[in-house]
Amino acid sequence: MLGELNDKQVEHLLSKQIIGRVACTDHDLPYIVPVNYVYNGREIISHSIPGKKIDMMRKNPRVCFQVDEINSIFDWQSVVAWGRFEEITDMAEKEQAMMALTHRLMPFAEQPSDHASHGLATQEADIGTRLDLIVYKIVLVNKTGRFEHR
Structure with a gap:
Protein backbone atom coordinates (compact mmCIF):
# COMPACT_ATOMS: atom_id res chain seq x y z
CA MET A 1 0.00 0.00 0.00
CA LEU A 2 1.31 3.43 -0.99
CA GLY A 3 0.35 6.48 1.00
CA GLU A 4 1.19 9.88 2.39
CA LEU A 5 2.74 10.45 5.80
CA ASN A 6 0.78 12.75 8.08
CA ASP A 7 2.46 15.70 9.84
CA LYS A 8 3.22 13.69 12.99
CA GLN A 9 4.85 10.90 10.94
CA VAL A 10 6.90 13.44 8.95
CA GLU A 11 8.16 15.02 12.18
CA HIS A 12 8.94 11.61 13.67
CA LEU A 13 11.03 10.51 10.68
CA LEU A 14 12.95 13.80 10.57
CA SER A 15 13.67 13.50 14.31
CA LYS A 16 14.55 9.80 14.21
CA GLN A 17 17.14 9.76 11.43
CA ILE A 18 20.68 11.17 11.51
CA ILE A 19 21.66 10.96 7.83
CA GLY A 20 19.80 12.84 5.13
CA ARG A 21 20.57 14.37 1.73
CA VAL A 22 20.87 18.02 0.83
CA ALA A 23 20.10 19.01 -2.75
CA CYS A 24 21.29 22.36 -4.05
CA THR A 25 21.76 24.01 -7.42
CA ASP A 26 24.11 26.44 -9.10
CA HIS A 27 22.55 27.75 -12.32
CA ASP A 28 21.59 24.54 -14.14
CA LEU A 29 23.83 22.17 -12.15
CA PRO A 30 22.01 20.11 -9.49
CA TYR A 31 24.03 18.52 -6.69
CA ILE A 32 22.94 16.19 -3.88
CA VAL A 33 25.06 14.91 -1.00
CA PRO A 34 24.49 12.96 2.21
CA VAL A 35 24.94 14.83 5.50
CA ASN A 36 24.73 14.04 9.18
CA TYR A 37 22.17 16.22 10.89
CA VAL A 38 20.02 16.90 13.90
CA TYR A 39 16.45 18.18 13.61
CA ASN A 40 15.20 20.62 16.25
CA GLY A 41 11.56 20.69 15.16
CA ARG A 42 12.04 23.73 12.91
CA GLU A 43 15.43 23.40 11.26
CA ILE A 44 17.92 20.87 10.00
CA ILE A 45 21.28 21.56 11.68
CA SER A 46 24.44 20.29 10.02
CA LYS A 52 31.17 22.49 -3.53
CA LYS A 53 28.04 22.07 -1.38
CA ILE A 54 28.76 25.16 0.72
CA ASP A 55 29.75 27.24 -2.33
CA MET A 56 26.51 26.30 -4.07
CA MET A 57 24.29 26.95 -1.03
CA ARG A 58 25.91 30.34 -0.45
CA LYS A 59 25.12 31.30 -4.07
CA ASN A 60 21.58 29.89 -4.01
CA PRO A 61 20.23 29.30 -0.47
CA ARG A 62 17.07 27.56 -1.70
CA VAL A 63 17.66 23.87 -0.96
CA CYS A 64 15.82 20.59 -0.65
CA ASP A 75 8.53 -1.24 3.16
CA TRP A 76 9.88 2.29 3.35
CA GLN A 77 9.07 5.87 4.26
CA SER A 78 10.55 9.09 2.97
CA VAL A 79 10.35 12.82 3.69
CA VAL A 80 11.20 15.63 1.29
CA ALA A 81 11.46 19.14 2.72
CA TRP A 82 12.24 22.49 1.16
CA GLY A 83 13.99 25.29 2.94
CA ARG A 84 16.59 28.00 3.09
CA PHE A 85 20.29 27.56 3.87
CA GLU A 86 21.58 29.87 6.60
CA GLU A 87 25.17 29.79 7.76
CA ILE A 88 25.55 30.05 11.52
CA THR A 89 28.22 32.63 12.31
CA ASP A 90 27.32 33.67 15.86
CA MET A 91 29.81 31.75 18.04
CA ALA A 92 27.33 30.96 20.83
CA GLU A 93 24.76 29.63 18.34
CA LYS A 94 27.50 27.73 16.49
CA GLU A 95 28.69 26.08 19.71
CA ALA A 100 23.48 19.25 19.67
CA LEU A 101 25.10 17.45 16.70
CA THR A 102 27.74 15.84 18.88
CA HIS A 103 25.19 14.60 21.43
CA ARG A 104 22.91 13.29 18.68
CA LEU A 105 25.56 11.54 16.56
CA MET A 106 28.00 10.09 19.09
CA PRO A 107 25.71 7.26 20.26
CA PHE A 108 25.88 5.94 16.68
CA ALA A 109 29.69 6.06 16.41
CA GLU A 110 31.46 2.70 16.61
CA GLN A 111 34.53 4.35 18.13
CA PRO A 112 33.62 7.82 19.41
CA SER A 113 37.29 8.89 19.63
CA ASP A 114 37.79 8.19 15.91
CA HIS A 115 36.05 11.22 14.43
CA ALA A 116 38.50 14.14 14.20
CA SER A 117 38.01 14.52 10.45
CA HIS A 118 34.28 14.87 11.00
CA GLY A 119 34.55 18.14 12.90
CA LEU A 120 33.04 16.75 16.09
CA ALA A 121 34.75 17.44 19.38
CA THR A 122 35.84 14.77 21.85
CA GLN A 123 35.30 17.25 24.68
CA GLU A 124 32.65 19.95 24.87
CA ALA A 125 35.38 22.53 25.65
CA ARG A 146 5.32 9.18 1.42
CA PHE A 147 5.43 5.53 2.43
CA GLU A 148 4.92 2.04 1.19
CA HIS A 149 3.97 -0.86 3.43
CA ARG A 150 2.68 -4.32 2.71
Missing part, protein backbone atom coordinates in the same frame (compact mmCIF):
# COMPACT_ATOMS: atom_id res chain seq x y z
CA HIS A 47 28.10 21.08 9.46
CA SER A 48 30.69 20.92 6.73
CA ILE A 49 34.10 22.05 5.65
CA PRO A 50 34.47 24.40 2.68
CA GLY A 51 33.63 22.79 -0.66
CA PHE A 65 16.37 18.02 2.10
CA GLN A 66 15.46 14.33 1.90
CA VAL A 67 15.54 11.56 4.50
CA ASP A 68 14.25 8.03 4.41
CA GLU A 69 13.98 4.77 6.28
CA ILE A 70 14.13 1.70 4.07
CA ASN A 71 13.38 -1.71 5.50
CA SER A 72 12.84 -3.36 2.11
CA ILE A 73 11.83 -2.44 -1.41
CA PHE A 74 8.16 -2.63 -0.37
CA GLN A 96 25.12 25.18 20.68
CA ALA A 97 24.51 23.65 17.24
CA MET A 98 27.74 21.62 17.36
CA MET A 99 26.91 20.41 20.87
CA ASP A 126 36.79 21.93 22.14
CA ILE A 127 33.56 22.83 20.33
CA GLY A 128 34.03 25.78 18.01
CA THR A 129 37.84 25.63 17.88
CA ARG A 130 38.12 24.27 14.33
CA LEU A 131 38.53 27.27 12.03
CA ASP A 132 37.48 25.62 8.76
CA LEU A 133 34.27 24.20 10.21
CA ILE A 134 31.06 25.63 8.75
CA VAL A 135 27.89 25.13 10.76
CA TYR A 136 24.58 25.78 9.07
CA LYS A 137 20.87 25.33 9.32
CA ILE A 138 18.18 24.70 6.79
CA VAL A 139 15.08 26.60 7.84
CA LEU A 140 12.27 24.38 6.59
CA VAL A 141 9.29 25.97 4.86
CA ASN A 142 7.48 22.94 3.44
CA LYS A 143 7.54 19.18 4.16
CA THR A 144 5.90 16.17 2.61
CA GLY A 145 6.20 12.44 3.12
Whole structure:
Protein backbone atom coordinates (compact mmCIF):
# COMPACT_ATOMS: atom_id res chain seq x y z
CA MET A 1 0.00 0.00 0.00
CA LEU A 2 1.31 3.43 -0.99
CA GLY A 3 0.35 6.48 1.00
CA GLU A 4 1.19 9.88 2.39
CA LEU A 5 2.74 10.45 5.80
CA ASN A 6 0.78 12.75 8.08
CA ASP A 7 2.46 15.70 9.84
CA LYS A 8 3.22 13.69 12.99
CA GLN A 9 4.85 10.90 10.94
CA VAL A 10 6.90 13.44 8.95
CA GLU A 11 8.16 15.02 12.18
CA HIS A 12 8.94 11.61 13.67
CA LEU A 13 11.03 10.51 10.68
CA LEU A 14 12.95 13.80 10.57
CA SER A 15 13.67 13.50 14.31
CA LYS A 16 14.55 9.80 14.21
CA GLN A 17 17.14 9.76 11.43
CA ILE A 18 20.68 11.17 11.51
CA ILE A 19 21.66 10.96 7.83
CA GLY A 20 19.80 12.84 5.13
CA ARG A 21 20.57 14.37 1.73
CA VAL A 22 20.87 18.02 0.83
CA ALA A 23 20.10 19.01 -2.75
CA CYS A 24 21.29 22.36 -4.05
CA THR A 25 21.76 24.01 -7.42
CA ASP A 26 24.11 26.44 -9.10
CA HIS A 27 22.55 27.75 -12.32
CA ASP A 28 21.59 24.54 -14.14
CA LEU A 29 23.83 22.17 -12.15
CA PRO A 30 22.01 20.11 -9.49
CA TYR A 31 24.03 18.52 -6.69
CA ILE A 32 22.94 16.19 -3.88
CA VAL A 33 25.06 14.91 -1.00
CA PRO A 34 24.49 12.96 2.21
CA VAL A 35 24.94 14.83 5.50
CA ASN A 36 24.73 14.04 9.18
CA TYR A 37 22.17 16.22 10.89
CA VAL A 38 20.02 16.90 13.90
CA TYR A 39 16.45 18.18 13.61
CA ASN A 40 15.20 20.62 16.25
CA GLY A 41 11.56 20.69 15.16
CA ARG A 42 12.04 23.73 12.91
CA GLU A 43 15.43 23.40 11.26
CA ILE A 44 17.92 20.87 10.00
CA ILE A 45 21.28 21.56 11.68
CA SER A 46 24.44 20.29 10.02
CA HIS A 47 28.10 21.08 9.46
CA SER A 48 30.69 20.92 6.73
CA ILE A 49 34.10 22.05 5.65
CA PRO A 50 34.47 24.40 2.68
CA GLY A 51 33.63 22.79 -0.66
CA LYS A 52 31.17 22.49 -3.53
CA LYS A 53 28.04 22.07 -1.38
CA ILE A 54 28.76 25.16 0.72
CA ASP A 55 29.75 27.24 -2.33
CA MET A 56 26.51 26.30 -4.07
CA MET A 57 24.29 26.95 -1.03
CA ARG A 58 25.91 30.34 -0.45
CA LYS A 59 25.12 31.30 -4.07
CA ASN A 60 21.58 29.89 -4.01
CA PRO A 61 20.23 29.30 -0.47
CA ARG A 62 17.07 27.56 -1.70
CA VAL A 63 17.66 23.87 -0.96
CA CYS A 64 15.82 20.59 -0.65
CA PHE A 65 16.37 18.02 2.10
CA GLN A 66 15.46 14.33 1.90
CA VAL A 67 15.54 11.56 4.50
CA ASP A 68 14.25 8.03 4.41
CA GLU A 69 13.98 4.77 6.28
CA ILE A 70 14.13 1.70 4.07
CA ASN A 71 13.38 -1.71 5.50
CA SER A 72 12.84 -3.36 2.11
CA ILE A 73 11.83 -2.44 -1.41
CA PHE A 74 8.16 -2.63 -0.37
CA ASP A 75 8.53 -1.24 3.16
CA TRP A 76 9.88 2.29 3.35
CA GLN A 77 9.07 5.87 4.26
CA SER A 78 10.55 9.09 2.97
CA VAL A 79 10.35 12.82 3.69
CA VAL A 80 11.20 15.63 1.29
CA ALA A 81 11.46 19.14 2.72
CA TRP A 82 12.24 22.49 1.16
CA GLY A 83 13.99 25.29 2.94
CA ARG A 84 16.59 28.00 3.09
CA PHE A 85 20.29 27.56 3.87
CA GLU A 86 21.58 29.87 6.60
CA GLU A 87 25.17 29.79 7.76
CA ILE A 88 25.55 30.05 11.52
CA THR A 89 28.22 32.63 12.31
CA ASP A 90 27.32 33.67 15.86
CA MET A 91 29.81 31.75 18.04
CA ALA A 92 27.33 30.96 20.83
CA GLU A 93 24.76 29.63 18.34
CA LYS A 94 27.50 27.73 16.49
CA GLU A 95 28.69 26.08 19.71
CA GLN A 96 25.12 25.18 20.68
CA ALA A 97 24.51 23.65 17.24
CA MET A 98 27.74 21.62 17.36
CA MET A 99 26.91 20.41 20.87
CA ALA A 100 23.48 19.25 19.67
CA LEU A 101 25.10 17.45 16.70
CA THR A 102 27.74 15.84 18.88
CA HIS A 103 25.19 14.60 21.43
CA ARG A 104 22.91 13.29 18.68
CA LEU A 105 25.56 11.54 16.56
CA MET A 106 28.00 10.09 19.09
CA PRO A 107 25.71 7.26 20.26
CA PHE A 108 25.88 5.94 16.68
CA ALA A 109 29.69 6.06 16.41
CA GLU A 110 31.46 2.70 16.61
CA GLN A 111 34.53 4.35 18.13
CA PRO A 112 33.62 7.82 19.41
CA SER A 113 37.29 8.89 19.63
CA ASP A 114 37.79 8.19 15.91
CA HIS A 115 36.05 11.22 14.43
CA ALA A 116 38.50 14.14 14.20
CA SER A 117 38.01 14.52 10.45
CA HIS A 118 34.28 14.87 11.00
CA GLY A 119 34.55 18.14 12.90
CA LEU A 120 33.04 16.75 16.09
CA ALA A 121 34.75 17.44 19.38
CA THR A 122 35.84 14.77 21.85
CA GLN A 123 35.30 17.25 24.68
CA GLU A 124 32.65 19.95 24.87
CA ALA A 125 35.38 22.53 25.65
CA ASP A 126 36.79 21.93 22.14
CA ILE A 127 33.56 22.83 20.33
CA GLY A 128 34.03 25.78 18.01
CA THR A 129 37.84 25.63 17.88
CA ARG A 130 38.12 24.27 14.33
CA LEU A 131 38.53 27.27 12.03
CA ASP A 132 37.48 25.62 8.76
CA LEU A 133 34.27 24.20 10.21
CA ILE A 134 31.06 25.63 8.75
CA VAL A 135 27.89 25.13 10.76
CA TYR A 136 24.58 25.78 9.07
CA LYS A 137 20.87 25.33 9.32
CA ILE A 138 18.18 24.70 6.79
CA VAL A 139 15.08 26.60 7.84
CA LEU A 140 12.27 24.38 6.59
CA VAL A 141 9.29 25.97 4.86
CA ASN A 142 7.48 22.94 3.44
CA LYS A 143 7.54 19.18 4.16
CA THR A 144 5.90 16.17 2.61
CA GLY A 145 6.20 12.44 3.12
CA ARG A 146 5.32 9.18 1.42
CA PHE A 147 5.43 5.53 2.43
CA GLU A 148 4.92 2.04 1.19
CA HIS A 149 3.97 -0.86 3.43
CA ARG A 150 2.68 -4.32 2.71
